[in-house]
Amino acid sequence: xxxxxxxxxxxxxxxxxxxxxxxxxxxxxxxxxxxxxxxxxxxxxxxxxxxxxxxxxxxxxxxxxxxxxxxxxxxxxxxxxxxxxxxxxxxxxxxxxxxxxxxxxxxxxxxxxxxxxxxxxxxxxxxxxxxxxxxxxxxxxxxxxxxxxxxxxxxxxxxxxxxxxxxxxxxxxxxxxxxxxxxxxxxxxxxxxxxxxxxxxxxxxxxxxxxxxxxxxxxxxxxxxxxxxxxxxxxxxxxxxxxxxxxxxxxxxxxxxxxxxxxxxxxxxxxxxxxxxxxxxxxxxxxxxxxxxxxxxxxxxxxxxxxxxxxxxxxxxxxxxxxxxxxxxxxxxxxxxxxxxxxxxxxxxxxxxxxxxxxxxxxxxxxxxxxxxxxxxxxxxxxxxxxxxxxxxxxxx
Numbered sequence: 001x002x003x004x005x006x007x008x009x010x011x012x013x014x015x016x017x018x019x020x021x022x023x024x025x026x027x028x029x030x031x032x033x034x035x036x037x038x039x040x041x042x043x044x045x046x047x048x049x050x051x052x053x054x055x056x057x058x059x060x061x062x063x064x065x066x067x068x069x070x071x072x073x074x075x076x077x078x079x080x081x082x083x084x085x086x087x088x089x090x091x092x093x094x095x096x097x098x099x100x101x102x103x104x105x106x107x108x109x110x111x112x113x114x115x116x117x118x119x120x121x122x123x124x125x126x127x128x129x130x131x132x133x134x135x136x137x138x139x140x141x142x143x144x145x146x147x148x149x150x151x152x153x154x155x156x157x158x159x160x161x162x163x164x165x166x167x168x169x170x171x172x173x174x175x176x177x178x179x180x181x182x183x184x185x186x187x188x189x190x191x192x193x194x195x196x197x198x199x200x201x202x203x204x205x206x207x208x209x210x211x212x213x214x215x216x217x218x219x220x221x222x223x224x225x226x227x228x229x230x231x232x233x234x235x236x237x238x239x240x241x242x243x244x245x246x247x248x249x250x251x252x253x254x255x256x257x258x259x260x261x262x263x264x265x266x267x268x269x270x271x272x273x274x275x276x277x278x279x280x281x282x283x284x285x286x287x288x289x290x291x292x293x294x295x296x297x298x299x300x301x302x303x304x305x306x307x308x309x310x311x312x313x314x315x316x317x318x319x320x321x322x323x324x325x326x327x328x329x330x331x332x333x334x335x336x337x338x339x340x341x342x343x344x345x346x347x348x349x350x351x352x353x354x355x356x357x358x359x360x361x362x363x364x365x366x367x368x369x370x371x372x373x374x375x376x377x378x379x380x381x382x383x384x385x386x387x388x389x390x391x392x393x394x395x396x397x
Contacts, residue, residue, distance in 0.1 A: 008120060012114045021386070027041065039063065039065060048057055058135060085271040086112040086115065093170065096177070108266075109134075114245065115132045141257045141258075144251070149292070155263045156286075158254075159268075163283060167244065168310075168314035168315050168318075172315055172319075174243070206227050212381065215389055222392065230341055241279055243279055245277040247277075254290075254383065255269060293301075293383070308327055308330055335395070338394070354380045354383050356377060
């Protein structure tokens with residue numbers, strides 16, 4: 001796919017007074033299979049300011065050049081929502097924290113530079129000129145880790161802490177300023193559903209997995225029953241925990257900064273399918289989809305407890321009554337979402353997450369047929385065998 005420039009970029013980027021864009025260069029940022037829902041470009045911008053020239057290193061998220069992918073991700077809604085997250089939700093959450101004297105406000109997302117739905121300033125449609133421009137985290141030393149190898153304990157803890165903040169701050173806002181939450185946050189949260197046209201293919205994949213993986217053959221009927229019964233649970237079922245749910249928190253939607261060989265910071269990316277729902281969805285989906293099997297086996301309880309402690313600490317910092325948010329209530333919430341919704345999500349996503357690098361086609365030629373996994377690799381089999389066996393032990397299937 002050839003990309004050379006972004007149309008009317010001078011009207012897209014929000015600059016300080018007296019500054020203007022001199023030039024910009026664009027190139028493809030992510031390889032096929034590393035991001036499915038959008039075309040991601042790196043944009044290096046030369047800016048003339050009153051104090052001299054500056055270089056801005058940004059990332060532009062564009063509409064996927066494929067009608068099938070646009071349908072899968074409901075681009076007309078989700079692209080608009082992701083813009084709303086950066087332009088509206090993040091500033092609202094940060095200002096709310098400052099009102100409570102919080103010194104280190106929400107900082108788990110990239111800096112926002114500008115956005116548009118189209119070139120005509122028409123709020124009714126997202127077209128091929130839509131763009132969301134944010135800071136290029138790679139220019140700040142952040143990068144993704146190996147999705148196939150999975151994340152180690154240190155990386156997992158950083159993501160868990162970010163998730164706790166993503167969930168806790170909106171809950172505090174909802175409790176203390178319900179009108180602000182409703183008008184400035186919740187309107188950008190929409191339930192995303194896997195399209196019906198893909199459901200049968202996904203079910204066939206589950207049958208193949210259960211038949212090809214020796215450890216799963218005794219669980220075949222339980223796997224299919226769990227897959228068939230999984231739905232998007234109503235938000236009212238997860239109160240008082242209902243909050244912003246990332247809904248796609250896997251390894252490649254987190255970027256990490258290292259000091260030597262140790263990860264020390266992380267940022268979350270890709271907020272296009274934000275939902276108003278249970279935070280437990282994000283916690284369990286992340287742990288089982290993206291963390292090394294041995295780490296999950298030895299540290300699952302530790303990671304969930306870290307999440308809970310951080311979540312409660314964040315609520316207390318914002319002067320919330322934490323009485324309803326007991327440890328036992330969180331465990332019940334996890335059990336509920338795992339038996340009502342997240343099994344299908346995990347069952348669907350672990351195949352592409354652990355697909356061999358280079359095995360996925362370019363976005364513009366992806367079709368339902370080309371997304372089929374004709375062969376299941378040993379890595380994928382190992383991940384499914386471990387995950388579904390763990391689910392069975394925990395009574396989730």
